[in-house]
């Protein structure tokens with residue numbers, strides 16, 4: 222039995238383009254947390270999760286509690302984290318304005334942190350046993366995992382010119398189609414999701430129509446992060462519902478989603494109104510969501526994602542996968558868990574093509590819009606220590622970027638910007 226001798230938590234800041242959403246715009250740098258778990262066999266496993274200060278505080282405390290524990294004791298991580306933190310997380314806000322991640326409470330915060338430690342443990346266990354993570358999860362049912370091209374309205378550059386890239390602006394239907402074309406050319410994506418809630422619904426309807434014309438037959442999704450009223454959602458469903466494989470969080474809250482469903486019959490997906498197990502019964506009973514977007518970070522890890530999959534399967538609800546700005550360790554974990562869930566029948570989301578940096582030695586490359594599932598031991602990726610050190614150094618020197626805040630980032634360009642209340646339209 223392997224024992225943990227050390228757990229290390231390294232906060233980093235990664236470059237992020239000026240991607241727009243219902244609340245504002247991404248900052249030039251986004252925080253992530255990298256976790257390393259070393260065992261007495263001389264093996265190190267790695268994991269990744271959100272990096273905002275609240276997450277980091279929890280991760281550091283959990284890391285301190287790990288030495289001496291059995292590496293395989295992953296089902297006990299949540300209880301350990303809760304016990305370590307009891308009374309320490311009361312400051313957590315109920316709603317996270319920066320991340321658009323739905324309910325935020327202590328349980329979800331702890332699960333998000335535990336996910337990185339579970340993944341690091343599975344990586345270490347895989348390296349110790351010579352087995353890939355998908356084998357530790359019961360074995361893959363597919364060799365390739367499909368991803369969807371994640372389109373954003375965006376500016377050409379951040380106001381201060383930081384973290385530049387060569388994508389240019391996309392602020393109208395032509396710009397969105399150009400962006401999709403580059404995604405298709407470079408990575409072969411055969412389905413697209415457009416992050417909406419940025420402009421009036423009519424403009425986003427026009428973008429979806431333009432995408433459908435340029436890419437006939439491609440599955441399309443539109444996600445305004447709860448930015449529309451029920452009436453606006455119904456209008457969008459009437460206009461472009463037949464072009465969309467699902468509408469993602471058209472309106473905020475279970476009751477609004479249930480009404481949109483009742484009035485339009487549209488397939489509705491969410492990563493906002495069902496992001497915890499406690500939210501499942503009401504949402505399913507009210508038929509408010511037909512597809513849950515799993516996210517192994519905030520559902521609590523790869524095993525927890527399988528538990529969610531079983532629930533969805535039982536209730537006839539579809540499963541797809543959400544992403545937030547992330548690097549290759551998370552992408553490897555997403556790909557392993559997606560490969561073992563028969564029920565995961567939609568292309569997964571990934572922000573990764575927007576990132577120009579990584580902390581792994583051989584960053585993934587999407588081919589035909591998909592990633593091969595690695596059969597190498599563990600996650601099948603190696604930490605690039607120089608890159609990790611450089612991104613950590615940025616974290617040390619940029620305390621202003623340590624918490625993602627899309628509202629504050631927008632205020633740099635529009636000084637009067639306040640967090641829009643939902644629905645915006």
Ligand SMILES: O=C([O-])C(=O)C[C@H](O)[C@@H](O)C(=O)[O-]
Pocket residue numbers: 240241242319320321322416444446492543544545546
């Ligand atoms: O599907 C989603 O709702 C997301 O990916 C949430 C993210 O925060 C996204 O809106 C973003 O990166 O701006």
Ligand SMILES: [Mg+2]
Pocket residue numbers: 444446469470491492493543
């Ligand atoms: Mg979403």
